[in-house]
Amino acid sequence: MAGAASAFFLLDIKGRVLVWRDFRGDVSAVQAERFFTKLIEKEGDPETQDPVVYDNGVTYIFIQHNNIYLMTASRQNCNAASLILFLHRVVDVFKHYFEELEEESLRDNFVVVYELLDEMMDFGYPQYTEAKILSEFIKTDAYRMEVTQRPPMAVTNAVSWRSEGIRYKKNEVFLDVVESVNILVNSNGQIIRSDVVGALKMRTYLSGMPECKLGLNDRVLLEAQGRSAKGKAIDLDDIKFHQCVRLARFENDRTISFIPPDGSFDLMTYRLSTQVKPLIWVEAQVERHSRSRIEIMAKARSQFKERSTATNVEIELPVPSDATNPNVRTSMGSAAYAPENDALLWKIKSFSGGKEYMLRAEFSLPSITAEEAAPERKAPIRVKFEIPYFTVSGIQVRYLKIIEKSGYQALPWVRYITMAGEYELRLV
Amino acid sequence: MAPPAQSQRSQSPSQPSSKGEVSDLKLQLRQLAGSRAQGTDDSKRELFKKVISYMTIGVNVSSLFSEMVMCSATSDIVLKKMCYLYVGNYAKGNPDLALLTINFLQKDCRDEDPMIRGLALRSLCSLRVTNLVEYLVGPLGLGLKDNNSYVRTVAAIGVLKLYHISASTCIDAEFPSILKNLMLNDPEAQVVANCLSALQEIWSSEASTSEEASREREALLSKPVIYYFLNRIKEFSEWAQCVVLDLVAKYVPSDSNEIFDIMNLLEDRLQHANGAVVLATIKVFLHLTLSMNDVHQQVYERIKAPLLTLVSSGSSEQSYAVLSHLHLLVVRAPILFSSDYKHFYCQYNEPSYVKKLKLEMLTAVANESNTYEIVTELCEYAANVDVPIARESIRAVGKIALQQYDVNAIVDRLLQFLEMEKDYVTAETLVLVKDLLRKYPQWSHDCIAVVGNISSKNVQEPKAKAALIWMLGEYSQDMLDAPYILESLVDNWDDEHSAEVRLHLLTAVLKCFFRRPPETQKALGAALAAGLADFHQDVHDRALFYYRLLQYNVSVAERVVNPPKQAVSVFADTQSSEIKDRIFDEFNSLSVVYQKDLEVQTPYLTQGLKILQPSYMFTDKEHRGPFEFSEELGSLSVGAESADNVVLAQRVEASDNDLLLNISEKEESRGPSNNGSAYSAPLYDSSSISLVVSQTQSELTFPNPALPAHAPQASLAIDDLLGLGFPAALAPAPSPSSPPLKLNARAVLDPATYQRKWKQLPVSLSQECSLSPQGAAALTTPQVLLQHMQSHSIHCIASGGQPPKFFFFAQKAEEPATFFLVECIITSSSKAEIKIKADDQSTSQDFSALFQSALSKFGMS
Incomplete structure (x- = not known):
């Protein structure tokens, strides 16, 4: 059995209970608060920050979001993974309702918070956590609720993620193919780890119950259809779909067919573990000239085709925490010292393919250092960027068909973008 | 009239200035209660919101109770909800008010709006006031039959709530059977899921007392029910799918076709976006294929990609949960x-x-x-x-x-x-x-x-310092400076705060002394003097012990302190495989996440285990095995009370599956001549062995007259010396004159009695013993060892598992009522862990010796 939660808490940054729902009466708010404030006080000691903590017969599972902690308490041998996911889902629902989930928005909306919690979990068992469904019978603005509320009718029909009777004047679908590149390069310049995590993010504004069909240049599919896949087809590892996709159908003939939820959702995620060439390569040399001066020379090179351009490139170069008086010159973009991160932030708005730019920076160091100085943390260089109209995997949407019984024409908009995920290059 | 919404925002974080605010609210509510004017609901809402805000920030607004209830006579759902919240919060503390509340909620349970019916029913069941349970039965019964699925969803969980308030009321009203009916027939998936959750909880806790409940619980795992759920699985919400998959993981399919069918059906669940569903599916796959080795390996291959994705995508908390599971799997494969x-x-x-x-x-x-x-x-x-x-x-x-x-x-x-x-x-x-x-x-x-x-000056942490000192002592002949470094450490004895370091220092100096006497003599003298004056009991005792030892006989002292050492092959802190197996059975639960805690924090472990393992964790498995015997062995673990037994139960439980297979094989091979529960053995006089044993014991007995009573065996004396406590001093020393132990070669014990005894008796001895290399080589099948042990009048009652595990028993020849029970695990090729339980504690030492000698002879003949 999955095990049930005893209580649900929303706590502020100091660990005080803001709102809580007691399901089973075997964990009190006082007990939880006392435990949690103690835990927070100990912060800094990483041992205590596991998201699953056991104390005096109770298991607390918590996550942090902005200045809020969301926590469940349980006395049973419950399913940790599932409860953690549930907490994240709660965050999503609150975000849907209040734009942003933080202490302020909670305090302003106690009533809705209670209403939502009531429907999301009953006696410790998760119930409805789809924001779309919940918003059908829990409205934020009480004044606008002239119509009598119905119970969640959507849950009673077969398509639980979409309710009937949705109407739009203009029927549109936006599909964003977003790939984030995770890369780790060691100090010898070797790539020790790289992978790509992709997501097909959809925003639908469609009337009725539309039936959608998505075609990708998936190698397995193309081969099944007897088409020769000349270098264009791709192999995707471990594909995951939103619950609306008919998985059985995909298993059979690799067609992705679905009735989409209304609004935005992740249709599909996938992973590629093939070796990826670093799209932006950064090298840095750090020289300590004397005890009081340090010089950093960095070179950034774009390693993609010239017709693509990376935008909003941000290169974070680590500098010693006690560096002062920055003196920076760049051949492109601007660089600013960010002492709060112990880093120099080099920003390049637009970085086309096949280019190389330089940065030279000088810092002063205090000539006297504390004897018992904390060991230096050698942080890596970190890079952020976005490359529109480009995917690393080469995934392409071949078609997106939308069929609704009323026969309207819907416009699909497809966009590709590649961005940096965990993109780290270790310093020499 | 009520203030507008904006002002509430600025007010809410602050406390109301005085009781005046509350009484002000009371007045305003009273005015509105009777009013039927337009816009009343809006004003009420503002007031209610204020009340709820106060309640949430901890202001006592219970005095408004009657006004709140009066005002809630409305069709406005938000007002209702706020009122339910309010009464739910205060009714428990105020039994007088509770009755009032119940009337009001009962009325709403019959409202024409299904939303209100559902909400009222949920609030009613959440009140948790014991003496008012009779008022719950009616509305719940109606709720379960309601034509709106929302109300039924609420009612299903409501039944579970009622069960927790008053189990007998719930059972008497026959709610479980109604739930079962609903579970198998309701068109709405969430109703079905909630029924399942409720029934699992109710029947699991009833199963210990009621035959019927345990039958019902078993029925949940029957083929038709499981197939019913599997066929509907796509209708369920992601959370409900987890519940269903967890149930399926306990199902034992009848043949491999069935296993493949189920896996094919669930294959696509591995692509579900919700990681919890993916993990639950993985659990099903792993558990279904436990008995099919090659398929099990294929399953590992199949689940690899989804697991790795779960680790690298999603929140770090999710990575944490998934990595805990990966760690468990990686140890197995x-x-x-x-x-x-x-x-x-x-x-x-x-x-x-x-x-x-x-x-x-x-x-x-x-x-x-x-x-x-x-x-x-x-x-x-x-x-x-x-x-x-x-x-x-x-x-x-x-x-x-x-x-x-x-x-x-x-x-x-x-x-x-x-x-x-x-x-x-x-x-x-x-x-x-x-x-x-x-x-x-x-x-x-x-x-x-x-x-x-x-430089020892750069090492401050006690553990590191102790390690350095140990190496200085152990390798003093290779380290030129060793005696002098030790000497300088001894000189700073008073500055050394850690007793552990001082203990190590004593031993190291003594070791060094035996290797390089002239250089170390001074340091040794200083160390012993400092040790004798030490305020820490262990340090003092060890110093005194060394001192007397040296006084008595230097060569004996050298043998004690500096014996030839064998390389350690396995460190004891590696977790035993049974515990890992157990955690594996609990895949997808906290046991997996906690595995580290369980290992490291032992005192916390026993406490934690008891709480973390509610009865269902043990009893689930009872239903797995198709063999009669299995149930008995499985139930061995049920109801284990003491911490000791919990651990034991775990072990038994962990491998009972494996054991069972073995037993059944054996039963088959033995044929009908044997009824499978007791084995007979040829007569064998075991006195000769015990004589040998007692001789070796007396040889080992420590000759120092100062310590005879406390150290009957050299090995124990060394334990003592290492500061490991005084096991020998506490246990009654076996008297050398006791008559040799004789075992009944025809001992008979039926499995049920064995289990009972195993459960009742404390562990009287638990130790590691060695197996001869020949023996290890001969142990190709468990049967060989069984026959060997049987020739020594020690009989096996169950065996199997990986690493091989045996349950033996023996009976004292003169006293038929005295049994010895042994659990023996062959941990590596040359080691065996044995645990002995005896009716007569005083003879367990003798028996242990006898058992070990029998074991060590295995493979020799």
Whole structure:
């Protein structure tokens, strides 16, 4: 059995209970608060920050979001993974309702918070956590609720993620193919780890119950259809779909067919573990000239085709925490010292393919250092960027068909973008 | 009238100035209660919101109770909800008000709006006021039959709530059978899911007392029910799917076709976006294929990709939960992830709880082919990131070194750490080098050369200091300065705060003395004097012990302190495989996440286990085996009370599946002549063995007249010396004159009695003994050992599992009522762990000796 939660808490940054729902009466708010404030006080000691903590017969599972902690308490041998996911889902629902989930928005909306919690979990068992469904019978603005509320009718029909009777004047679908590149390069310049995590993010504004069909240049599919896949087809590892996709159908003939939820959702995620060439390569040399001066020379090179351009490139170069008086010159973009991160932030708005730019920076160091100085943390260089109209995997949407019984024409908009995920290059 | 919404925002964080605010609210509510004017609801809403805000921030607004209830006579749902919330909060503390509340809620349970019916019913069931349960039965019964699915969903959970308030009321009203009916027929998936959750909880807790409930619970795992759920699985919400999958994981299919059918049906669940569903599916796959080795391996291959994705995408909390599971799997199938080790490299920004698990994963997947890369990466962390992780990384390197055969390169790395000259790195490394030397003494020359260069002044952490001192003592002949370093340490005796370090210092000085007497004599004298004057009891005792030992006989002292050492092959802190098996059975639960805690914090462990393992954890398994015998063995673990028994029950439970298979085989092979529960054996006089044993014992008896009573055996004396406590002093020493123990060769014990005894008796002896190499080689099948032991009048009642595990028993020849029960696990090729329980505690020592001698003879003949 999955095990049930005893209580649900929303706590502020100091660990005080803001709102809580007691399901089973075997964990009190006082007990939880006392435990949690103690835990927070100990912060800094990483041992205590596991998201699953056991104390005096109770298991607390918590996550942090902005200045809020969301926590469940349980006395049973419950399913940790599932409860953690549930907490994240709660965050999503609150975000849907209040734009942003933080202490302020909670305090302003106690009533809705209670209403939502009531429907999301009953006696410790998760119930409805789809924001779309919940918003059908829990409205934020009480004044606008002239119509009598119905119970969640959507849950009673077969398509639980979409309710009937949705109407739009203009029927549109936006599909964003977003790939984030995770890369780790060691100090010898070797790539020790790289992978790509992709997501097909959809925003639908469609009337009725539309039936959608998505075609990708998936190698397995193309081969099944007897088409020769000349270098264009791709192999995707471990594909995951939103619950609306008919998985059985995909298993059979690799067609992705679905009735989409209304609004935005992740249709599909996938992973590629093939070796990826670093799209932006950064090298840095750090020289300590004397005890009081340090010089950093960095070179950034774009390693993609010239017709693509990376935008909003941000290169974070680590500098010693006690560096002062920055003196920076760049051949492109601007660089600013960010002492709060112990880093120099080099920003390049637009970085086309096949280019190389330089940065030279000088810092002063205090000539006297504390004897018992904390060991230096050698942080890596970190890079952020976005490359529109480009995917690393080469995934392409071949078609997106939308069929609704009323026969309207819907416009699909497809966009590709590649961005940096965990993109780290270790310093020499 | 009520203030507008904006003002509430500024008010809410602050406390109302005085009671005046509350009484003001009361007045306003009263005015509105009777009013039927337009816009009344809006004003009420504002007031209610205020009340709820006060309630949430902890202001006592219970005095408004009657006004709130009066005002809630409305069709406005939000007002209703706020009112339910309010009464739910205050009714429990005020029984008078509770009755009022119940009337009001009962009325709403009959409202024409299904939303209100549902909400009222939920609030009604959540009140938890014991003396008012009778009012719940009616509305619940109606709710379960309601034509609206929302109300039924609420009612299903409501039944469970009622059960927790008053189990008898719930059972008497026959709600479980109504729920069952609903579960199997309702068109709405969420109703079905809630019924399932409720029934599982109710029947699991009823099963211990009611035959019927346990039958019903079993019926949940029957083929038609499981198939019913499987066929509907796509209708369920993601959370309900988890519940269903968890149920399916307990199902025992009748043949392999069925297993494949189920897996084919569920295959697509591995692509579900919700990680919890994916994990639950993985559990099903793993459990279904437990008995099919090759398919089980294929399953591992299949689940690899989804698991790795779950680790690298999603929240770090999710990574944490998934990594805990991966760690469990990797221990069972190390080869599985050995080529994917790069997925476990740490990112700079990851929280340290994720990093720690990743380090554990890296340690676990390391093998010959990837060790170099992994250790290189770990060395990077040792220099790079934050200190706790750096320490963990060094420990990880050490662990890898301890599990590898080719440690050459790793030792070099470790020695490089020592040259980094960072205090914490040096400290961690010293501890590791010490452990490494205990396992691979052949490396001593390389290590000692480097360790000798470390100034003891730079080592402050007690553990590291103790390790350094141990090496100084152990390798004093190879380290030129050893006596002088030790001497300077002894000189600073008073500045040394850790008793552990002082204990080690005493021993090291003495060891050094035996190797280089002239140089160490002075230090030894100083150390013994300082030790005798030490305020710490253990240090004082050890110093005194050494002193007397030296006084008595120097060569005996040398034999005690400096015996020839054997390399340690396995360190005891490695978790036993049974516990791992148990955790595996609990896949997808907290047991997996806690595995580390269970291992490290032992006092907390026993307490934790008791709480973490509610009865269902044990009883689930009762239903698995198709054999009659299995139920009995399985139930051995049910209701285990003491901490001791909990651990035991775990072990039995963990491998009972394996055991069962074996027993059934054996039963078949034995044929009908034997009824399968008791075996007879040829008569055998065992007195000769026991004589031999008692002789060896007396030889070993420590000759020092100062300590005879406390140290009957040399090994115990050494334990003592190492500060490990006084087991010998506490246990009654076996008197050498006691008559030799004779066993009844035709002993008979039926399994049920065996279980009963095993449950009742405390463990009287638990120790490790050795198996001869010939014996280990001969142990190709369990049967060989069984026959051998039987020839020594020790009978086997059950065996099996991996590592091989046996349950033996023997009966005292003269006293038929005295049985000895033994659990024996062959932990490695030459070691066996035995646990003995005896009706007559005083003879268990004798029996243990007899048992061990029988065991050591195995394979000799």
